[in-house]
Amino acid sequence: MNLSDYFSSTPGIYMAQSFCHALISVIIVERAIRTWRIEEPLMKQRFRFIVMVLPIFSWPVFQILNPDRGSILFRFEALFDINRWLYLNIGGVVPFGLIFILILILSTMIFIFQEMIPIVKHTHETRSRKLETHRPGPDSVVFQVLKEIKGKKPDVLIIDDDDYILFSATGRNAAVFLSTGLLQVLNRDQLQVALVHEMAHIARNKRPSLLFIFILRVMMFFNPVTLIEFRKIVQEEEKICDDIAVSITGKPHALAETLKKLFHTADAPKTFRVEKLTEVRANLQEYSQTMLIDSRIKRLEQETAGIKENAWFKWALTLIVISIINYYVV
């Protein structure tokens, strides 16, 4: 099968159109977030879900609505016909379609090596490794702090370690883990807000919508736009849990201080610098992590966390506009 045959086959048409639809969606969604100054992470996430969900269903839905959508006549009158680019030979030698395929392959490789394999590895390690933990006693500060939090609480387990460790495990045996090292440096308020933040993660991970979005991400393994947007959604999740923690405890500054203690170590990079090419990925990851933590701290200190926004009309308008434009992108 040559390239032109592939791009006129159903998987080829689907991949090409879902890529275009995702690209147009991300441009409009990001502009909409900026134009309408959408600050609430939950609302931002809802806007970004458009980029994740729409390109998966757009092509089959459009084809059902109009089976002639793929016809030559429709393509002539469309806003954008990707086949014109895919059949283009750059300099008469390199087909643009080949470059497009390489981008999809690269995106698939990133998905496999940076997302799927680490998840499988992590799941395997979590199952096989037994962490040395103990439950906090009735006179411990953790116990006291937990008593002040209303509602159902997951297990909180202490790890004997001097390093600063705080994470939650979701699933059937959901629990919050924290180290003795971290316990020593956090005051009562900071500990409480940190625990509530982790509990928010556990509560949100029970929601089927997040699992649904992850399944959609897996389905769009080849799509580089989805790759970037999914990471933004994951980052937004941290801010949503910050908001939940602030709304329950009312202590944004305590959470900001906790974040500073947890992440602002002396070796955390403040600028993105590359000395060796092999360090690019690690440096980039560390840098983006620092950026995310800084923006979380900033909004907590400015006390903008937890402010609710009702932007459903704007969301619906954005969705309709993207759907109409994408209908004419074949």
Add this chain to the structure above:
Amino acid sequence: MKKQFIRYLLFAATVAAVILMLRIINWMPWIIQKDTIRPYSNIDLVRTRLQIHRVYVPSYFPKNLRWPPSRILAQRTPFIAVILEFRDEQTGDTILMTSQTAGGRPPVWDRKIEVQRVEEQVTYSLKGRKAVLTVGQCADGEHCSGVSWDEGKYRIDVLMKSGPFDLIGIAESMIHGSVPGSEAP
């Protein structure tokens, strides 16, 4: 309120910019690469601009068919394809379509005529070529028939809103000469 209105206007401007950008990006390869599918006003232009010297055109036309073709579409990239559409003299409906594609590829045409209910499909000798003749009905219940065969390096498909007799006459008129490869030295 005024701020909100300005933001809606800004969003509208973004949408307009995206549409304009798409139009420009869509237009660029059309200009760069001249041999992708596009309409032509006459068959000689297809021959000269795309360097497709052999274009299969019917020479027999029943009375109700209008000459010249109502639509001519052709491409050289990604493969050679020529599509001709002919209309009914009275109704103006497309009633005949011919397709010529290289490398045994199926036609790339829009299915304005489609044999939806096949009544009979037979192998037929079309001036010595092994052709597949399909007779049946279109979606609207009218008679529809189609024939396809290999002609040298091309595959030819002809579809018509009529019974098989006119169709075979038209198809035979597209062939001039003996079976490719069987000529006497």
